[in-house]
Amino acid sequence: MRLRVHHRTDYHYTTPVTDSVNELRLYPASGRWQSCESAFITVLPAVRLRRYEDLNCNVVHHFELARPHQRLTIESRITVTTREKVDFEKLPYGFHHRDLPRCQRLEECFPFLQDSHYVTRTPDIWRQALDIQGGSTDVFQTSYAIMEHIFGGYTYRSGATTVGTHASEVIERRTGVCQDFAHAMVALCRAIGIPARYVSGYFFDATRDHRLRGSEASHAWVEIYIDGSGWIGLDPTNNKVVDATYIVIATGRDYRDVAPVIGTYYGTGRSSLSVTVQVQRLAE
Amino acid sequence: MFENYQKDHFFDEMFVSGDHDVFDFYQPLRERFDRLSEAELSEKRRRVDHGFLEQGVTFTVYGDEQGTERIFPFDLIPRVIPDAEWRLVEQGLTQRIIALNLFLHDVYHEGRIIKDGIIPEDVVKTAAHYRPEMLGVQVPRDIYIHICGSDLIRDGEGRYLVLEDNGRCPSGVSYLLENREAMKRAFPGLYRKCGVRPVDQYPELLLKTLQHLSPRTGQTPVCVLLTPGVYNSAYFEHTFLARKMGIEIVEGRDLIATDGYVYMRTTKGLVQVDVIYRRLDDDFLDPAVFRPDSMLGVPGIMEAYLRGNVALANAVGTGVADDKVTYAYVPDMIRYYLAQDPILDNVPTYLAWKADDQKYILENLERLVVKAANESGGYGMLMGPSSTAAERAEFADRIRHTPRNYIAQPVVPLSRHPTICDDMAIEGRHVDLRPFILYGEDVEIIPGGLTRVALKKGSLVVNSSQGGGSKDTWVLYR
Numbered sequence: 001m002r003l004r005v006h007h008r009t010d011y012h013y014t015t016p017v018t019d020s021v022n023e024l025r026l027y028p029a030s031g032r033w034q035s036c037e038s039a040f041i042t043v044l045p046a047v048r049l050r051r052y053e054d055l056n057c058n059v060v061h062h063f064e065l066a067r068p069h070q071r072l073t074i075e076s077r078i079t080v081t082t083r084e085k086v087d088f089e090k091l092p093y094g095f096h097h098r099d100l101p102r103c104q105r106l107e108e109c110f111p112f113l114q115d116s117h118y119v120t121r122t123p124d125i126w127r128q129a130l131d132i133q134g135g136s137t138d139v140f141q142t143s144y145a146i147m148e149h150i151f152g153g154y155t156y157r158s159g160a161t162t163v164g165t166h167a168s169e170v171i172e173r174r175t176g177v178c179q180d181f182a183h184a185m186v187a188l189c190r191a192i193g194i195p196a197r198y199v200s201g202y203f204f205d206a207t208r209d210h211r212l213r214g215s216e217a218s219h220a221w222v223e224i225y226i227d228g229s230g231w232i233g234l235d236p237t238n239n240k241v242v243d244a245t246y247i248v249i250a251t252g253r254d255y256r257d258v259a260p261v262i263g264t265y266y267g268t269g270r271s272s273l274s275v276t277v278q279v280q281r282l283a284e
Numbered sequence: 285m286f287e288n289y290q291k292d293h294f295f296d297e298m299f300v301s302g303d304h305d306v307f308d309f310y311q312p313l314r315e316r317f318d319r320l321s322e323a324e325l326s327e328k329r330r331r332v333d334h335g336f337l338e339q340g341v342t343f344t345v346y347g348d349e350q351g352t353e354r355i356f357p358f359d360l361i362p363r364v365i366p367d368a369e370w371r372l373v374e375q376g377l378t379q380r381i382i383a384l385n386l387f388l389h390d391v392y393h394e395g396r397i398i399k400d401g402i403i404p405e406d407v408v409k410t411a412a413h414y415r416p417e418m419l420g421v422q423v424p425r426d427i428y429i430h431i432c433g434s435d436l437i438r439d440g441e442g443r444y445l446v447l448e449d450n451g452r453c454p455s456g457v458s459y460l461l462e463n464r465e466a467m468k469r470a471f472p473g474l475y476r477k478c479g480v481r482p483v484d485q486y487p488e489l490l491l492k493t494l495q496h497l498s499p500r501t502g503q504t505p506v507c508v509l510l511t512p513g514v515y516n517s518a519y520f521e522h523t524f525l526a527r528k529m530g531i532e533i534v535e536g537r538d539l540i541a542t543d544g545y546v547y548m549r550t551t552k553g554l555v556q557v558d559v560i561y562r563r564l565d566d567d568f569l570d571p572a573v574f575r576p577d578s579m580l581g582v583p584g585i586m587e588a589y590l591r592g593n594v595a596l597a598n599a600v601g602t603g604v605a606d607d608k609v610t611y612a613y614v615p616d617m618i619r620y621y622l623a624q625d626p627i628l629d630n631v632p633t634y635l636a637w638k639a640d641d642q643k644y645i646l647e648n649l650e651r652l653v654v655k656a657a658n659e660s661g662g663y664g665m666l667m668g669p670s671s672t673a674a675e676r677a678e679f680a681d682r683i684r685h686t687p688r689n690y691i692a693q694p695v696v697p698l699s700r701h702p703t704i705c706d707d708m709a710i711e712g713r714h715v716d717l718r719p720f721i722l723y724g725e726d727v728e729i730i731p732g733g734l735t736r737v738a739l740k741k742g743s744l745v746v747n748s749s750q751g752g753g754s755k756d757t758w759v760l761y762r
Binding site: 006037038040041042044045046047048049050051061067073077079283 | 382
């Protein structure tokens, strides 16, 4: 599927701010299941952009803006071609829970079994995860059950949480947006030893009535590790196995690793933010 | 039809190599032309030419004693571009227009690219179209070049190169649209069979681009097209676009600016104007700010523009980005602002203001093309290989005198395309491509562009004012 995304973030500051230093994670990942045709990241006021890769192999753009400014606009325009990551006729069942300890020794999985900034494994979360697991011995089946648990039992409401809400709080209050749902799912998976990572990106809502949630902004979901199949995406916000309508931008332990825009500035004024995301399907 | 075709040593758009194999995307076209007799082809050509003349699809040649109004010679063999190739061009041009807009925003605000030493300050500040009036001005939607026409050529290996960017008032899009209509009439079956991407959405996209700029929200913006008048070489295009978009075409005297607003005189009184698609150079726009002798502009229009009450497309001051010296720095701009490598390369360029480059230029004049930095339409240039010693001496003198005004480039062996010449013989003629890029809410490029062809044998100058013609350009779905 050929998709084009236009993502625009506008910051307004009531008084001029200075020394803004920012990192952007807006450049699409590339792999077998997604190829980037073009991606243009721009910043206004015009700045010199530098590009590097972080520890999770995400492409990062970095810029500094020392002069006083009251407006900052970050735009990305990307065109990617995505393919199905899983065969829906043959979902990756067959990986037994008792084989999970093997994953802990994999370099690829280790960081995604530990606590991270927004995700802590507590006894309470562990107990909940065991309840959801029930009698399942299959890792994919358990993960799917966790996704269904969140989709069915949690309330999707924007404004109820903030960008800094911790997974434990989400699990307690059962309310939030895609970021919170993904954090909750990461926590529940890790609590019972399933390697889980946080993914940011976009998706194209192909349903006729546009009933899916999160397509009007950056989206977030989860990938779990299945031995033999690799990382498999599950979207607890929409109860979906990730397919070709999803565009992966960055992966990490949690939101902190993949935040689209992260940075600091000096200034006392209040800032306001507006974000627009448009995902469009193109002819092949 | 193509039996006697000579490919020679140039890159040919249609023929693969020495023998008579065509690229597979040209196959249906070749078969169709092979079935045509010379008489049929000649008849089709006559009809198409007649159609152009009847509809008044003409342009004006300046400085010509015998009649200035001419039809733009049209060649019946279309140029075909396969989808994969077009995607690359599209991405390259998108990247370029984004970088040029960031550059313009930068030089009219903080000038970081100058402070960081990527582009010398005097190159920017001495550009003939640099407008200090625009310093610190916030233009609508932060876009400077809304309509860009970049000239692309293909070299001996078939690589696309950017020859120049026209970020002021690029013209030619009406010929592109008219050529397509003519081609659909002449070869309706072939057009359908090949799977050609349409171009007729252009006026709609252009109108959307203009409306996007409107300072007034909540009502349909009033857009007008400002023309210099009937004597302008592109007047046909101005009327054509205004008609297709369904907006008023106005001359300077039809507008008045008072109290920082611009109004159009109509039979029902004054109507406030939101967006002006101006086909008039900065110099003539406002006699109160720029050239005081301009009879074409509107006094006070700049005041309204700077106050943000009216939008101009393109913005004032974009000429600094399509200056031919600035052109040489576009790849550096792309690396600086976008942290990427350019997708489309430039033609290697020597800048006469650099001592080393100047020495090289003067020593190799007969091998180079010398261009004036701020001229367009093929005026004020020297084609080294075909020049006389006297011409070269004159240019050498000018280069030494005003080095900032001159650049030089090696002669690129432009790709050739089979073209119907005199006596209905099909011969290879050099072509270029001018795609049209719109930068509104999104960057949109109309598939293809205007393919211009140098009709004189061996000539590399494709400009319509210098005896060039044009072809229809077919971008395929596949």
